[in-house]
Amino acid sequence: MESNVVRESSAEVARDPRRWWILGVLCLSLLVLMIDGTVLNLAIPSLIRELGASPSDVQWILDAYVLVFAGLLLTAGALSDRFGRRRMLITGLALFGAASLVAVLSTEPWQVIASRAAMGVGAAVLMPSTLSILMTTFAEDERRKAMAGWSTVSMVGIVLGPTLGGLLLQHFWWGSVFLINIPVAIIAIVATVALMPETYGQQRPVDLVGVALSIVALTATVYVIIEREWNIPVIALAIAAAAGFAYWEHRSPNPMLPLGVFRNRDFTGTCLTLLLMVFGMGAVLLMLTQYLQFVLGYGPMAAGLALLPYAVAAAVCNGLGATLGKKLSNKTLIVSGLLVMAAAFAVLANAGGYPWVLASMLIMGIGGGLAGPAAYAAIMGAIPLEHAGVGSAMNDTLQQVGQAISIAVLGSVLAGQFTAHMPADLPPAAHDNIGTALQLGFADAAGTAYTTAMSVGSWISATFATAAALLGLVLLRTRKPDQPQQAEAPSAA
Numbered sequence: 001m002e003s004n005v006v007r008e009s010s011a012e013v014a015r016d017p018r019r020w021w022i023l024g025v026l027c028l029s030l031l032v033l034m035i036d037g038t039v040l041n042l043a044i045p046s047l048i049r050e051l052g053a054s055p056s057d058v059q060w061i062l063d064a065y066v067l068v069f070a071g072l073l074l075t076a077g078a079l080s081d082r083f084g085r086r087r088m089l090i091t092g093l094a095l096f097g098a099a100s101l102v103a104v105l106s107t108e109p110w111q112v113i114a115s116r117a118a119m120g121v122g123a124a125v126l127m128p129s130t131l132s133i134l135m136t137t138f139a140e141d142e143r144r145k146a147m148a149g150w151s152t153v154s155m156v157g158i159v160l161g162p163t164l165g166g167l168l169l170q171h172f173w174w175g176s177v178f179l180i181n182i183p184v185a186i187i188a189i190v191a192t193v194a195l196m197p198e199t200y201g202q203q204r205p206v207d208l209v210g211v212a213l214s215i216v217a218l219t220a221t222v223y224v225i226i227e228r229e230w231n232i233p234v235i236a237l238a239i240a241a242a243a244g245f246a247y248w249e250h251r252s253p254n255p256m257l258p259l260g261v262f263r264n265r266d267f268t269g270t271c272l273t274l275l276l277m278v279f280g281m282g283a284v285l286l287m288l289t290q291y292l293q294f295v296l297g298y299g300p301m302a303a304g305l306a307l308l309p310y311a312v313a314a315a316v317c318n319g320l321g322a323t324l325g326k327k328l329s330n331k332t333l334i335v336s337g338l339l340v341m342a343a344a345f346a347v348l349a350n351a352g353g354y355p356w357v358l359a360s361m362l363i364m365g366i367g368g369g370l371a372g373p374a375a376y377a378a379i380m381g382a383i384p385l386e387h388a389g390v391g392s393a394m395n396d397t398l399q400q401v402g403q404a405i406s407i408a409v410l411g412s413v414l415a416g417q418f419t420a421h422m423p424a425d426l427p428p429a430a431h432d433n434i435g436t437a438l439q440l441g442f443a444d445a446a447g448t449a450y451t452t453a454m455s456v457g458s459w460i461s462a463t464f465a466t467a468a469a470l471l472g473l474v475l476l477r478t479r480k481p482d483q484p485q486q487a488e489a490p491s492a493a
Contacts, residue, residue, distance in 0.1 A: 018195050019137050023146050025191040026130045027153040029093060032184045033123050034157025038285065039165035039177045046174035047112070057109035063226050064113050068120030069127075070400040071219035075211045077128035077393020078256040081201030085129045085136070085389055090192055092126025095119075097185030103178040115178075127396050132388035135380050136199045147380075148322035148373040155314040155368060162289060163304030170301055201386040209248050210256035217241035218397065225404045257390055267382035269475030270334070271394065274375050275402045276468035277338060280345070280461040282406025284364070287348075287414065287454050288357065294434045295447045296354060306354065310361035317369020330374040330381075331476040337371025338469035340364075345462035349455045367465075378476070410457045417453035422446070 016022065040062065047053045047061065080088040099118035106112045131150065138146045168176040220238035224231055249255040262268045285307070292303040321333060344363035351357055376395060383391035419431045423445055430437040430446070437446035 016137055016197070019142075019146075021191075022137050022195050023134065023149055025188055025195060026134055027149060028184065028191070029089065029126060029188045030130045030150065031153050031157045031160075032096070032181050032188075033127060034154055035161045035164060036119070036123075036178075036181060038158055038161030039168075043165065043169060043174045043177045046169060047109070050174055051107070051109050051112070053109040053112075057113065060113045061109070061116055063223075064117040065120040065123070066226060066400070066404060067219055067222055068117050069123045070222045070397065070404065071215050072121060072124035073128060073393045073397045073400065074214045074218065074257060074390065075393075076124045077132070077389040077391070077396075078211070079206070080125075080129050080132060080389035080393075081387060082204065082206060084198045084200055085133050086192060086196045086198045088125050088389075089129040089133065089196075090189055092122045092124070092129065093185045093189050093192070094122070096122030096126060097182050097189075098122075100178045100181035100185070104175040104182075106175075128389050128393040131376070131380065131392035131395065133196065133199065135388045135392070136385055137196075143380075144325045144373060144377050145322045147376045148318040148369075151372045151376060152315045152318040155318070155365075155372070156311040158285065159304075159307045159311040162285070162300070162307060166300035166302075166304045201389055204254040207249075207252055207254055207256035210245060210252060213241050213245035213248060214256065217245050218401075222401065222404050225401070225408045257394070258387060261383055261387070261391070264382045265475065266330075266378050266477060269472065270330075270375055270378040270382070271398055272475065273334060273338075273468050273472040274379070274395070275398050276464050276471060277341070277371065277375070278399050278402030279406045279409075280341070280464035280468065281364075281368075282403035283410035283414075283457065284348075284461065286407055286411060287457055290414075290434065291351070291357070291450065291454055292354075294438060295450055306357070307361070309358055310365050313362045313365020314368050314372075317366045318373055319369070320366075321369045321371075321373045324370070325374060325377065329478045330378040331472060331478050333374035334371045334378070334472045334476065335469045337367045337369070337374070338465050338472065340367030340370060342462045342465035342469065343367075345458045345465060349458035349462065351451065351454065351458075410460060413457050413460060414450075414453045417456045418446075418449050421449040421452045 047058060051057075053061070076088065076092075096119055099115045099122055102118065103112055103115035106115060131147075134146050134150055135143065164180070165177055168180070217238055220234050220241060224234050224238060246259070249257055249259050288307065289303055292298045292306050293300065298306060321337070324333060341364055344360045344367055347356060347363060348360035351360070379395050380388065380391055415433065418434060422431045422437065422442075426437075426442055426445065427440065430440050430442050434446045434450045437443075437449075
């Protein structure tokens with residue numbers, strides 16, 4: 001089996017004649033994760049009605065997945081470098097599919113919560129391998145095009161979730177949103193076994209202390225974010241674990257996350273820029289799905305279809321970004337794309353109906369297509385191939401944390417602004433949320449208040465997109481496309 005094993009260094013990888021088929025399998029694996037991340041929101045009313053789930057149950061059904069997923073990403077990425085990326089991809093797919101089957105068969109809310117946590121484990125094991133295998137499969141001159149495909153699937157999956165969810169729930173029961181994961185996982189496993197060679201990174205002992213500290217730090221951090229409370233003990237735990245992790249990784253001869261990568265200005269600058277970018281973008285679906293359904297009166301299926309132009313624009317413009325990447329630097333594409341995204345949010349802030357939403361989504365797709373692939377290329381290009389797994393996991397962790405912060409902060413802003421702009425003489429219950437206000441018959445006031453709240457949230461997102469562009473302008477270095485950055489092997493210290 002040695003002929004089916006690749007151990008790479010930072011040198012150029014050989015071209016695999018099956019590489020585009022392999023990319024298809026990686027995109028299929030990624031697609032099921034992206035869809036699953038958004039499809040469940042539409043099933044919440046069915047879960048409450050058919051399983052008797054309480055509001056607390058629903059919160060944990062959503063949060064259990066995010067907590068476990070974000071908490072294990074760095075660990076899973078490091079382990080994929082050590083034990084094999086194909087092996088971790090297959091393991092993640094199997095866990096995700098099996099947990100989805102348990103969710104389908106669940107008859108109690110606690111069973112759904114447990115299965116969602118298990119799905120989070122599978123997702124964390126699977127996700128970093130998709131990008132790290134891409135890095136080790138494609139040569140330098142084709143990676144940007146492959147990353148554009150990977151990024152497109154990520155964006156399309158997020159938008160496709162509500163559309164597919166609306167279609168399934170219109171005809172089937174709540175478990176159908178989990179049932180679709182099972183055949184996709186089986187197909188992806190078979191294709192992975194048939195097509196992919198195994199690849200390994202640097203063979204080092206497992207950093208058990210680093211693993212434990214990273215899990216505690218990330219899980220505690222995400223818990224504080226999604227709970228939206230100043231839980232002092234958990235905050236203290238997150239800070240202590242993060243500080244302990246940084247100290248241990250600095251001193252360890254075999255660190256899980258070699259801190260030397262942060263000496264690379266392109267890596268650190270792109271990480272910070274990406275975090276701000278995701279913060280601005282993370283809550284856009286939260287705003288739009290409510291606006292389309294509650295303010296414009298669209299049904300779940302119609303609302304999902306109304307979001308598809310964003311996916312189409314992102315798909316087209318990711319290809320454009322990959323083409324421009326052969327002529328323009330990552331810095332130019334990232335900064336330009338972020339400024340375009342800021343303009344898209346400015347359009348959304350003035351929304352007065354679906355044409356405004358459509359225009360903002362098309363502009364947003366252009367910006368994301370320019371910035372996204374360039375940002376991924378900059379992060380992964382700054383890391384030696386032997387650390388591709390942990391580099392991919394860092395990228396995924398930034399996006400998960402940034403999105404969690406975005407939903408928590410902008411969700412609170414939306415709720416606060418809605419309450420503040422509802423007429424004071426209406427019943428107190430009408431001030432709680434737009435759904436209750438509509439049930440009480442205050443559609444005009446609720447629509448106006450939510451539109452104002454979305455405008456405030458959009459201006460905040462535009463501000464963060466602009467801040468991310470300025471940060472990229474200052475921190476990132478301009479490199480010619482034919483001048484790839486040299487990813488130096490990071491030292492332990």
